[in-house]
Amino acid sequence: MTTSELTLPQARQKKGPGRRVMGAGKQLHAGPVTYIVLTVFALVSLAPLVWTAIAASRTDRRLAETPPPLWFGGNLFKNLQAAWEQGGLGTAMVNSVIVAGTITISTVVFSTLAGFAFAKLRFRFSGVLLLLTIGTMMIPPQLAVVPLYLWMSNLGWSNQLQTVILPTLVTAFGTFFMRQYLVQALPTELIEAARVDGASSLRVVWHVVFPAARPAMAVLGLLTFVFAWNDFLWPIIALNQQNPTVQVALNSLGTGYVPDQAVIMAGALLGTLPLLIAFILFGKQIVGGIMQGAIKG
Numbered sequence: 001m002t003t004s005e006l007t008l009p010q011a012r013q014k015k016g017p018g019r020r021v022m023g024a025g026k027q028l029h030a031g032p033v034t035y036i037v038l039t040v041f042a043l044v045s046l047a048p049l050v051w052t053a054i055a056a057s058r059t060d061r062r063l064a065e066t067p068p069p070l071w072f073g074g075n076l077f078k079n080l081q082a083a084w085e086q087g088g089l090g091t092a093m094v095n096s097v098i099v100a101g102t103i104t105i106s107t108v109v110f111s112t113l114a115g116f117a118f119a120k121l122r123f124r125f126s127g128v129l130l131l132l133t134i135g136t137m138m139i140p141p142q143l144a145v146v147p148l149y150l151w152m153s154n155l156g157w158s159n160q161l162q163t164v165i166l167p168t169l170v171t172a173f174g175t176f177f178m179r180q181y182l183v184q185a186l187p188t189e190l191i192e193a194a195r196v197d198g199a200s201s202l203r204v205v206w207h208v209v210f211p212a213a214r215p216a217m218a219v220l221g222l223l224t225f226v227f228a229w230n231d232f233l234w235p236i237i238a239l240n241q242q243n244p245t246v247q248v249a250l251n252s253l254g255t256g257y258v259p260d261q262a263v264i265m266a267g268a269l270l271g272t273l274p275l276l277i278a279f280i281l282f283g284k285q286i287v288g289g290i291m292q293g294a295i296k297g
Helices: 008-015 032-056 076-087 089-120 126-138 141-154 161-168 172-185 188-196 201-230 233-238 246-253 261-296
Strands: none
Touching (some): 032 076, 076 261, 089 126, 089 172, 089 201, 089 246, 089 261, 126 172, 141 161, 161 233, 188 201, 201 261, 233 246
């Protein structure tokens, strides 16, 4: 009797002791070492957020003492209210949602279109344009602050949200990221088949490119939203305290002869909560999209 004619239990016995044949679709289980390592990494990652919450629940005098507090106090809601009122975080939250949301949507859409063009379309000087696009990533953004501010002032957009939105509607990183993904994830034959069926360029993008690029678009959208929400350098120059984003509003909490560290930590906690909520709500879909793209790849 040959090995191929053996049943599964017989085949396992044939393999000898200490070996086993994994059945199709059988799930692998992690060992205790894996759980220990993951737990350690999770605790280290959560430590800054937990410390921020602890500091936000204490008084400024208690934070100055040695040793520092290691557990929560009873002033959390008081400090949160003080940070909300002193920093004008109500207006700042709305502005940050508008700015980060607009930048995220435009960056994902435009970067996907540009990445598709560089990945699958043939046109003159495409390689040169791609190198120029990548080359802009090597220029420090601080060098563009002065000419960008003069440009926005000439347009009459000082202290307005479009001043922050316009310069980041599309990024070189997003274009390169989507280009690299679509080179492998989008078969050229699929585009040619859609062309043969009479699909226009718009229908090819909507029904072929966007579905294939969905996992990468989810990752790029998350990274872009986090970057836009946390951006500080350009908003602090372009906006003022009457029309701030969250980061600009938090900057006002640190002013004064003796800044209240507990109130500053409370403001930082408030500024972080929208990012945590966004990841809790959409993290599962983002991870599912990444896994779907990995399986298709």
